[in-house]
Amino acid sequence: MISVADNLIRELLDSEEFYNRWIEHPTSSIIHHDQECCQHARLWFLSYARSMEGWSCSQFDLKAPVWLSQLFNWGPSIWPISWCQLVKEKTLDCGVFAALAQEILKAQGHQVHSGQCLLVYNDTCTNHWKDLWRTKMPRKEGRRSGDVFHWIGDQVVYHEVCIIELPDGSAKVYDSTFGGWYEPLERIGFGALLAIRSECPRLLRWGDKFLSCGEWVDL
Numbered sequence: 001m002i003s004v005a006d007n008l009i010r011e012l013l014d015s016e017e018f019y020n021r022w023i024e025h026p027t028s029s030i031i032h033h034d035q036e037c038c039q040h041a042r043l044w045f046l047s048y049a050r051s052m053e054g055w056s057c058s059q060f061d062l063k064a065p066v067w068l069s070q071l072f073n074w075g076p077s078i079w080p081i082s083w084c085q086l087v088k089e090k091t092l093d094c095g096v097f098a099a100l101a102q103e104i105l106k107a108q109g110h111q112v113h114s115g116q117c118l119l120v121y122n123d124t125c126t127n128h129w130k131d132l133w134r135t136k137m138p139r140k141e142g143r144r145s146g147d148v149f150h151w152i153g154d155q156v157v158y159h160e161v162c163i164i165e166l167p168d169g170s171a172k173v174y175d176s177t178f179g180g181w182y183e184p185l186e187r188i189g190f191g192a193l194l195a196i197r198s199e200c201p202r203l204l205r206w207g208d209k210f211l212s213c214g215e216w217v218d219l
């Protein structure tokens, strides 16, 4: 049975101009030049991550890299980005945060996959972010304005996260940009998760939901 909340969420998503682009957008990954520049940068980053693990909070035996948001600010960054470029940056976008957190959690021995989300915010937030991206997006030669990915809608935004596959076939969803865990609860309002897509090749249980590879699941 479709609830009133389901209808509201569907209406909200259908009203968004970029909805189809969001659900077809590939997840982010970091470029590796296959040369010393990126080999050194990646090794430096992973050994830094290991040195930080001693005092990051752990949940179960997962040591979530909550310190990432102290090392980098969240904001517009060049895209695509390589390892040797990103270690010089102060500001990274959520796709790079998610790709970095995956590397760290994999280095800890966990099964981690890319995840994408659609979240709801109010237009005070979305207008502020649109301004931030318009004014602070690093210039790249030869790029036309149409090449920039429009992740910000009127009330809904696209976001990238990490999906952690636990040995019992369940999932945990980590927001690597803001350092928190998402719960599989239907709710409406500021920051609420509306839909999620997992790239884990196996079917994962997440609360009373099932995350099937590559499929968008509404909450």
Ligand SMILES: [Zn+2]
Pocket: 032, 033, 035, 036, 037, 038, 039, 082, 083, 084, 085
């Ligand atoms: Zn490089």
